[in-house]
């Protein structure tokens with residue numbers, strides 16, 4: 001099968017790079033599993049990224065000395081820790097601790113059977129993540145100082161953590177002395193990556209939490225995770241409090257462009273939303289917020305910029321430039337989060353102004369970069385992000401779908417809330433609706449819109465150009481529905497639900513000819529996006545082995561109707577699956593495993609971004625896609 005390998009590859013910036021990122025080949029025996037990873041990752045990480053379990057109780061921290069493997073082919077120098085874990089004969093025979101082996105050349109590795117079962121959690125799209133959070137707690141019983149042992153308080157703590165190279169700050173030094181003395185030198189060190197953030201009295205190792213945030217333009221979701229078990233202990237969601245400033249990213253950017261002081265206002269509203277959710281999940285699980293040591297934030301580029309207090313204006317105007325793709329170290333306090341005062345925030349990097357950190361997180365959760373199958377990832381919203389590829393190559397783009405799927409720009413449209421018609425099914429004689437909250441319909445949300453249009457095309461009341469058929473034809477084609485095809489003023493409409501008397505169209509919930517056109521524009525933008533990616537890859541739709549519908553809208557969308565309308569390629573329906581809230585899942589993975597986090601960062605090098613807006617073929621392709629498939 002062809003791949004997008006011809007010619008020099010453009011990097012995520014859209015610039016060219018000489019060659020794809022170099023990989024090393026690793027073969028794990030006895031299974032014979034062959035994997036390719038970027039050089040520089042540890043053997044332990046490479047194995048666990050690819051689902052190969054290596055014994056460990058420390059999760060790769062270099063303290064348990066259980067991750068023993070034998071290098072059967074290739075050369076790896078022995079680390080200082082190897083010399084303590086193995087005899088000289090074993091070292092000569094190639095035994096090494098996998099978490100200390102930095103891969104920079106091809107290797108064959110023998111993995112002994114597991115003695116202990118690694119702690120793992122199932123996250124993302126069926127992904128098994130071996131726990132190795134960046135946050136860790138270590139209980140220490142330290143010797144008291146004496147005239148013969150005058151090490152400083154900090155030296156005493158760091159000496160007990162000599163497998164780590166730690167840095168710390170003034171805040172820790174201000175309290176370390178009193179904590180050590182009041183707790184009889186029995187303390188818990190709180191560490192994030194290579195930073196000692198706290199020394200706490202007694203043993204607090206059982207209390208280590210993180211919060212994964214999916215920072216959406218409309219809805220924000222928080223999941224509180226027990227980082228020592230990988231278990232989600234509470235989940236909460238709320239509308240983004242920036243809502244009064246517009247429904248989509250462009251209106252929020254415009255609000256700031258018109259009054260720069262609003263950046264502070266909108267950042268504050270994002271912080272209020274995040275803080276409110278943090279307090280809620282902690283209260284639900286009776287967790288002290290101070291035991292939340294790390295958070296992960298997955299959001300689109302605009303939401304992320306605003307939350308970090310960075311002016312998003314350059315994202316909203318061509319050539320659509322981000323302040324940065326990767327963000328420097330961010331403290332939870334920078335987001336005004338009421339968690340551990342020295343807690344950290346991992347902020348997902350973005351591919352481009354319109355393929356943001358939420359998509360990086362979603363791709364991480366989907367495992368697209370590690371799967372041999374060619375898959376299409378589609379996250380439908382006002383802006384639709386599309387990624388095509390497999391473990392060897394990935395192409396991404398963003399298509400401006402407009403607000404139709406959010407229920408905006410649709411005459412009777414509404415958000416997916418109580419009263420929204422979310423499912424519509426029809427035969428030539430009947431129509432049935434499912435309404436969120438089982439209440440009287442108040443409007444039509446995105447999934448209901450897709451269902452309604454797909455059903456009308458299927459029964460023949462809408463032709464393939466998207467036009468309602470003449471009334472006389474309707475009476476023949478669908479006698480049980482023809483009475484619903486009527487007019488409101490000059491415009492033709494199809495009534496889904498009579499709120500008042502039958503015939504009182506003005507009070508009814510209906511789909512208008514213009515609504516159908518809005519859907520066609522949105523659908524055509526998305527289909528153009530994936531068609532251009534397929535063309536870039538030299539592939540045909542049938543080469544796609546799976547379509548992942550991501551995001552909250554994707555979860556509610558009927559795969560059959562998405563195919564019917566041409567929103568996704570014409571494939572057997574079982575190949576189109578709902579992937580759920582993958583951005584939130586990716587955020588969880590980043591909290592549970594530094595390896596997965598490194599995988600998210602590596603994606604930045606592996607995905608080539610294809611800009612649609614400057615393509616000469618976009619308009620022709622868009623017009624071709626306006627029709628519904630025959």
Ligand code: FES
Nearest residue numbers: 060062065067099
């Ligand atoms: S995984 Fe524990 S020492 Fe390597």
